[in-house]
Amino acid sequence: METLYTATVSNVGGRDGDVKSLDGILEMDIKRPLEMHGEGGAANPEMLFAAAYSSCYNGALMAVAKRREIILPEHAVEVSISLNQDGNNMFLSGKIVVKAPGMNHEQLQQLADTAHAVCPYSKAVKGNMDMKVQVLV
Structure with a gap:
């Protein structure tokens, strides 16, 4: 390594x-x-984590599109990070929303899911926090 x-x-x-x-x-x-x-x-910590995660994830998304020779139109990645409490337990959850107007929904969903599989931040939280991935075209 x-x-x-x-x-x-x-x-x-x-x-x-x-x-x-x-x-x-x-x-x-x-x-x-x-x-x-x-x-x-x-x-606040959740805001900083969301900022870092959205930047890393978008880089992964663009790399996946480039490798697959898919033209990714002007787009945005929004990451929401929530601090949750269940009794005395505190935990994070999140949501990734990829917005690429005009792109094919299924193709964008496949790119988004692959990016989620390869993004270092997604790998770091896998199994540790619930992350949803949504695409909007």
């Missing part, structure tokens, strides 16, 4: 603190969302 890149980010203060990458590129406040009785107005 060859490591291509490692990102290291430090947090001080948990959900009401800040995060900083060791290289200084990322530096931002983290606030508990209003829905969790927080201040809101800043990023």
